[in-house]
Amino acid sequence: MEKVTADGRIKTLIENNVKLGHRALLTILGENARDQVMIIHHLVSKASGERPSVLWCHKKDSDVPRQSRKQLKKLEQRLKSGKCDISQENAFHIFLLSTSVRYCSLTDTQRVLGNTYGMCVIQDFEGLTPNTLCRVVETVSGGGVVVFLLPGMQSLRQLFSLNMDSHGRLKTYSHPKVTPLFNERFVLSLGWCRSSLIVDDKLQLMSELPSLAGPVKPLAKSKLQEMESLQEQLQDLQKSLEDADKPLPQLVGCCKTLDQARALLKMIDVITEKGGRGLVSVTAGRGRGKSAALGLSVAAAVHFGLNNIFVTSPSPENLNTFFEFIFKGFDALGYEEQSDYEIIQSTNEEFNEAIVRVNVFREFRQTIQYVDPVDANKLGQCELLVIDEAAAIPLPQVKALIGNYSVFMASTINGYEGTGRSLSLKLLQQLRQQSSSAGATAVKSVDISSEMISNRSLHEVTLEESIRYGSGDSVERWMHQLLCLDATSEVFQTSTCPPPQTCQLYYVNRDVLFSGHKESEDFLHQVMSLLVSSHYRNSPDDLQVLCDAPAHHLFVLLPPIISGMTSLPPVLAVVQVCLEGGIPKSVSDGNKSRGERPSGDLVPWALALQYLDTSLTEQVSARVIRVAAHPDYQGMGYGSRAINLVSDYYNGKHISLEDEQDSGVGTDEEDKDSNAIVPRKSGKPLLSKLSERVPESLDYLSVSYGLTLPLMKFWCRAGYIPLYISQVANKVTGEHSCMMIKLMDASEGESPLARNKWVKNASQEFLRRFISLLGGPFSNLPSLLALKVIQSHSTTQEKEIKWKELKSMVSGHDLHRLEKYSNNLADRYLVTDLLPNIATLFFLNKFPSVHLSPVQSGLLVGLGLQMKTMDNVVSTLDITLESALGQFNRAIRRLLKAMTSIQESSLAQHLPAPVVPEFVPVDITLDQDLNQAAEDFERDQKKKEKLQEINSLIMGDVRKYRIQGDDRAWESVLEGGAGASVTIKSSKRTAKMTEKELENMLEAPTKKKKTKDGQGGKQQLRLDVSRGRRKLLVFYSHLSLAYGCGERIVGKSTTAPAGRVSGVLTLFSRCQPRPSVKSRAFVV
Helix, strand or coil, rough: CCCCCHHHHHHHHHHHHHCCCCEEEEEECCCCCHHHHHHHHHHHHHCCCCCCCCEEEEEECCCCCCCHHHHHHHHHHHHHHHCCCCCCCCCCHHHHHHHHHHEEEEEHHHHHHCEEEEEECCCCCCHCCHHHHHHHHCCCCEEEEEEECCCCCCCCHHHHHHHCCCCCHHHCCCCCCCCCCCHHHHHHHHCCCCEEECCCCCCCCCCCHHHHHHCCCCCCCHHHHHHHHHHHHHCCCCCCCCHHHHHHHHHHHCCCCCHHHHHHHHHHHHHCCCCCCCCCEECCCCCCEEHHHHHHHHHHHHHCCCCEHHHHHHCCCHHHHHHHHHHHHHHCCCECCCCEEEEEECHHHHCCCCCEEEEECCCCEEEEEECCCCCEEEEEEECCCEEEHHHHHHHHHHEEECCEEEEEEECCCCCCCCCHHHHHHHHHCCCCCCCCCCCCEEEEEEEEEECCCCCCEEEEEEEEECCCCCCCHHHHHHHHHHHHHHHHHHHCCCCCCHHHHHEEEEEEHHHCCCCCHHHHHHHHHHHHHHHCCCCCCCHHHHHHHHHCCEEEEEEECCCCCCCCCCCCCCCCCCEEEEEEECHHHHHHHHHCCCCCCCCCCCCHHHHHHHCCHHHHHEEEEEEEEEECCCCCHCCCCCEEEEEEEEHHHCEEEEEEECCCCCCCCCCCCCCCCCCCCCCCEEEEEEEEHHCCCCCCCCCCEEEEEECCCCHHHHHHHCCEEEEEEEECCCCCCCCCCEEEEEEECCCCCCCCCCCCCCHHHHHHHHHHHHHHCCCCCCCCCCHHHHHHHHHHCCCCCCCCCCCCHHHHCHHHHHHHHHHHCCCCCCCHHHHHHHHHHHHHHHHHHCCCCCCCCCHHHHHHHHHHHHHHHHHHHHHHHHHHHHHHHHHHHHHHHHHHHHHHHHHHHHHCCCCCCCCCCCCCCCCHHHHHHHHHHHHHHHHHHHHHHHHHHHHHHHHHHHHHHCCCCCCHHHHHHHHHHHCCCCCCCCCCCCCCCCCCHHHHHCCCCCCCCCCCCCCCEEEEEEEEEECEEEEEEEEEEEECCCCCCCCCCCCCCCCCCHHHHCCCCCCCCCCECCCCCCCCCCEE
């Protein structure tokens, strides 16, 4: 091996970092780059005084300098026996023999989490991803070195055109070309790191990056004094607690940094405070000792006598460090395993024998138990709950875990695993808003009171100092700046709140955004801070997707531009979209026949597989990947404004801005050295008006997200309809994936279903499938959420169901049962079996005339489709049971009325049609008809007058026939009570009839007809008294002689006034006799 002389600046850099506890970053180019690793390792060993271990990262099946154990063993034996000359042997083989080297594939880097190495070597740069870079770099301890090997390159410019392995996942059929903007920005970022050097395979510095070509000066004493001061503060704290009561001096002595010791003391204060309802939130970056502090605090809780301590995290495997420091705390407190406590490991193969329980029985029984985040109902006897990696747990589950006990939470605000800000932005912010801050130090304490947590104290603890390496590490700062890991803590503050209608949307030029200019970097951090803060889980790989994915586009919503502005205004909202589709049907059929599903084109492939129509992949769509609004302005309409402007943009509605703006980004002055790598100059502006760019031609817009009620309402307001919901919930969030679309050819106020047949058919099929699955995979969905999904397809018009089809699902007897229940004559359990069919018909729009309120519809969804109990449905709808029963009864009445109407209309078709009289037009006019009617009336009147004259001559005055009797006589007769009758002979003479007139009437010749009983005609008056009303009934029984050809006046009922009854007689005109008439009753 040829001897080389390393540049002196390399040695100085390594020595400075060893003293500060920082890391160095070296990039080696050239064919012999691998051989220089052992020289770098030697320099590190010489500076630190120990041989550091090495983590060697590579691609699978790549050429790595790995020797078999047999060869290394033989070499070791030869060296020990002295039979070989070291100068003649391969120096690299001796290096591998004498150094602890761990080889790790770039795809298996999650296995090295939690381990620490003194040196990390990364080869096969094309297989590197941002997430992998974060993982392996974070394993290097202070004083170590991170080495990038680029053996096939002579210049860093060759990375600009390097095809990365991750690009295969970013390509699509319609966008196959990838521009590696991330690699270009990575090369430029090497100049941002003060501990970075670029060398060739002879360890000589290269001047491609001007910022790294300068000299490296030895470390100043002032920086060493700053580090020593921090250690002195920790030592002073530990000395001040030497005389304190147990367990403070023992546990604080286990802390590595001052921040960690302060966090431990704060948690011990909460454990010992009266009431035991404190909440401590520990937030920090990676490698700050959060889990260690939690473990030591639990050891203190055991010492103070807490019986039931529960700990939770996304997986028991994440608690290895936590339990490790519990046992370190036990050792410091004098606890011994087996005699004072026992350890129980999981038998689940997925957990790799992780610790799930610790039983302590030194003085009395105490338990430290792992519990799954979804099992909040098992915390009834909990006294202390520890939540590790709380940001990786869905926020609703974290809220459910917080109860009437002390809670310690630890979450990572940035790091390689990718975390969101939902915990701090929602839960902790909700608690802060109801309290006032107590100081502006690193440890803050506030008192809060809310509906969920009342009378509880909140303590926020932030850990700044790193344990694995010294504070102010240049490599950490470089990695955070490169991958925007610190964007979560850089959410900018705005002083204005413009109306959403005045804000405008701009298109972001990604070539300029990732060019490396200072202005572009500031704007990029604004954008990433919004994207990271709006999502529950983020990954550094998202930045590479935004850089290199050819189908992705970025839009930002900005406030109105004021003339004279010298800088870009703050970003209010960000929209990231991805173009999909445009795949020919032949290509789709070929992939389907081979069982393949290419990466990308998420929504077109999902719809094609869901509806068995590969032609759907031909349509072009733009999928909204993320919509992020400023945390201070969420819920104020800026997100909706951005979505509406994106829809208008792709619909061809160009937006015109009143104010002109120069949104170009300034570039650096030209460099004297043409070979230097500097941010490239671009004449294009960073931001462009929508009117300055021609939009792509689309068939529809789409979106895919985790199904929740607020998001469903948001996208439904924007005009989207769901066409796919996964039946399996996401394991991390517990949410079902939902895909919605919005047609581009639908005008405002017009239903998109009426304009595109395939969408109408897909909508009908989706609604039918979703309703049938509500009793199975979707039974756990909230009833109002399921109702909102159904109502989003309410524009689908259906014909009213016929009775022939209805009676197969709801028979006539079933309608009778429903009628009994609607009339409150039966219990609701009598009709429970009918609810699924009735609910299905109603939500399939088979009863278009029926309208139900949201509460009634929610009850029908929960009881009829999801098969829930009334108590479960009432709890989700947040109404009382009595109100729910009343609403449900009214809903059944309306549905019964519609079904009864369908039944009646069907039966009416089988009845004979009513005969309608046929009207024939007359041949005279209306005036003639009226005149004729007048003549007929006059003729009838004359005839009546003539008859009246004749009757008066024959009968005379009829008043003489009135019945005589005073009130006293009638009262004596009626003493018999109700039902009594009185009979009066018709031969009784009237009060004013003379004896002569009576004699003439009796001597008049009459012929009487014999009756069966032998009696003659007799007029009987029967007085019927009932309920205080007296009626006189006059009977004509068996008249032997009747007079015909006369006008008969029929008597009528009357009530006797005060015992006197006025008689009404029947008059007959004398005429020819006629046959006898049956007896008739006349009421007097």
